[in-house]
Amino acid sequence: xxxxxxxxxxxxATAEDVTAIAxxxxxxxxxxxxxEGLVREGVAGNLPTVHYVVADDGELAGYxxxxxxxxxxxxxxxxxxxxxxxxxxxxxxxxxxxxxxxAGGADRLLLEVRETNAPARAFYxxxxxxxxxxxxxxxxxxxxxxxxxxxxxxAGGGGWTP
Numbered sequence: 001x002x003x004x005x006x007x008x009x010x011x012x013a014t015a016e017d018v019t020a021i022a023x024x025x026x027x028x029x030x031x032x033x034x035x036e037g038l039v040r041e042g043v044a045g046n047l048p049t050v051h052y053v054v055a056d057d058g059e060l061a062g063y064x065x066x067x068x069x070x071x072x073x074x075x076x077x078x079x080x081x082x083x084x085x086x087x088x089x090x091x092x093x094x095x096x097x098x099x100x101x102x103a104g105g106a107d108r109l110l111l112e113v114r115e116t117n118a119p120a121r122a123f124y125x126x127x128x129x130x131x132x133x134x135x136x137x138x139x140x141x142x143x144x145x146x147x148x149x150x151x152x153x154x155a156g157g158g159g160w161t162p
Contacts, residue, residue, distance in 0.1 A: 010053055131147070
């Protein structure tokens, strides 16, 4: 049976989302996953520069985490449930992060991506990110990360505010 595609609502995360975010974090990022306690602190607003957004289609379809400090924003996390991948959820979450960062006054959005993650690298490149640096031994298993950047403001902004 084919499951109908339901367009998720992109919204700020709430305390009710914490367990689902932490579960997806663990599933998607394995040993590099953040703890449920850290997720709870971020969602509660106890990490002042950190913003969590979720894709909600009746349940958590995905989430993204961004930090915005002055003129620099960083996409810290983005994850989508396996059964919702390649359905536009990641693009919608990234669009929300871009708009959030732009509205927060950032002029660029940075991220790190595993060097060997070709699908993620292509996803970001298709959305205006370019490689600007490399971080050796960035992940717990010693794998390197690529640093990618996308300009914001007139070149890439939005207007969504959580």
